[in-house]
Amino acid sequence: MTSINELAKQTTVSSQIPVIDIYPFITGDTNTREAVANQISDAIQEVGCFYLKNGVSQTLIDQAFAQAESFFTLPLEEKQQVASEVTGRSRGYIPFEKMFIGNQPGQLHESFSFGKELDPNKAGIDSYAEALDVPNQWPQNPPEFRELMEQFFTASQESALNVLEALAIALQLPTSYFTNLHSQQNHAGVFNYYPYISQAPKTGQTRFFEHTDLGSITLLFQDQGGGLEVYTPKGEWITTTSVPETVLVMPADMMSRWTNDQFCAAPHRVSVPDDFQSIKQRYSFSFFVIPDYDVEVNCLETCLKAEASPKYPPTFVGDHLLKRTNDRATKYGRS
Ligand SMILES: O=C(O)CCC(=O)C(=O)O
Numbered sequence: 511m512t513s514i515n516e517l518a519k520q521t522t523v524s525s526q527i528p529v530i531d532i533y534p535f536i537t538g539d540t541n542t543r544e545a546v547a548n549q550i551s552d553a554i555q556e557v558g559c560f561y562l563k564n565g566v567s568q569t570l571i572d573q574a575f576a577q578a579e580s581f582f583t584l585p586l587e588e589k590q591q592v593a594s595e596v597t598g599r600s601r602g603y604i605p606f607e608k609m610f611i612g613n614q615p616g617q618l619h620e621s622f623s624f625g626k627e628l629d630p631n632k633a634g635i636d637s638y639a640e641a642l643d644v645p646n647q648w649p650q651n652p653p654e655f656r657e658l659m660e661q662f663f664t665a666s667q668e669s670a671l672n673v674l675e676a677l678a679i680a681l682q683l684p685t686s687y688f689t690n691l692h693s694q695q696n697h698a699g700v701f702n703y704y705p706y707i708s709q710a711p712k713t714g715q716t717r718f719f720e721h722t723d724l725g726s727i728t729l730l731f732q733d734q735g736g737g738l739e740v741y742t743p744k745g746e747w748i749t750t751t752s753v754p755e756t757v758l759v760m761p762a763d764m765m766s767r768w769t770n771d772q773f774c775a776a777p778h779r780v781s782v783p784d785d786f787q788s789i790k791q792r793y794s795f796s797f798f799v800i801p802d803y804d805v806e807v808n809c810l811e812t813c814l815k816a817e818a819s820p821k822y823p824p825t826f827v828g829d830h831l832l833k834r835t836n837d838r839a840t841k842y843g844r845s
């Protein structure tokens with residue numbers, strides 16, 4: 511077992527973003543778990559995000575990214591066979607420049623989204639699910655795509671639940687406070703592919719617009735292409751990189767609302783540099799951790815300082831998602 515002193519030594523800093531090892535949290539005693547929980551809480555409050563180490567194995571990350579590359583390099587017509595519907599949550603393929611806000615030019619990426627398999631027996635019994643849930647669309651090629659994506663989803667979910675436990679401990683709540691509110695597995699996995707850019711982008715065109723994510727937290731995996739920037743609570747944009755054996759973790763909208771911005775959703779973006787021809791193609795995978803649709807999110811008492819008032823009105827998770835998915839022209843919002 512790792513002692514707290516050893517733990518402090520293991521935590522390294524990659525530029526300004528701390529690397530926090532989740533292994534001692536999984537295997538350690540109460541004090542060790544509390545120490546890791548506090549490291550996570552400090553990182554979120556100071557930098558807005560952190561790299562989680564030993565969450566998902568690098569082998570699985572590499573295998574899933576290899577499958578994504580095989581998919582995105584298929585001919586467009588083949589990818590279009592699993593094109594995402596425009597209603598409900600995205601499931602399937604969205605082509606290059608087809609994700610846009612209002613009348614702004616389309617963003618310089620393609621994506622593929624998936625979630626849990628829907629239970630046909632539950633159709634019609636939950637009005638949020640009825641409005642939001644869309645069946646997965648799996649491509650025939652590459653043949654192992656679906657299996658690898660499902661494994662990646664399960665491993666990401668396991669890590670996310672550990673982080674949610676740590677956040678509850680840091681806020682002096684029962685350990686399972688947040689995990690109990692994530693029983694429906696409403697999470698979404700989205701691969702993004704950013705090809706080389708050979709032509710100058712249009713005015714206002716980005717690789718991924720500035721936004722916060724919709725759920726409770728997001729796990730963001732990226733390859734060596736780099737390019738994701740996060741806005742810190744101190745008010746500066748910082749660049750993130752791909753740190754082996756880690757995944758970047760950021761709070762999302764529901765965590766802002768529960769904690770009155772103590773764990774504030776991190777705005778993030780992927781911009782186009784002035785020397786756009788120098789950028790490398792890149793792949794990323796966002797794992798959006800989404801609470802149960804019928805959870806009403808209120809400011810937690812432990813997060814309300816004396817004489818402070820809640821910054822956000824109570825909201826149902828399903829309503830927050832519906833608002834954003836029905837209006838894809840909004841500035842923020844991925845689920
Ligand atoms: O590609 C990235 O690094 C960011 C993607 C993102 O923010 C999202 O999918 O919501």
Ligand SMILES: [Fe+2]
Pocket residue numbers: 721722723778796844
């Ligand atoms: Fe995002």
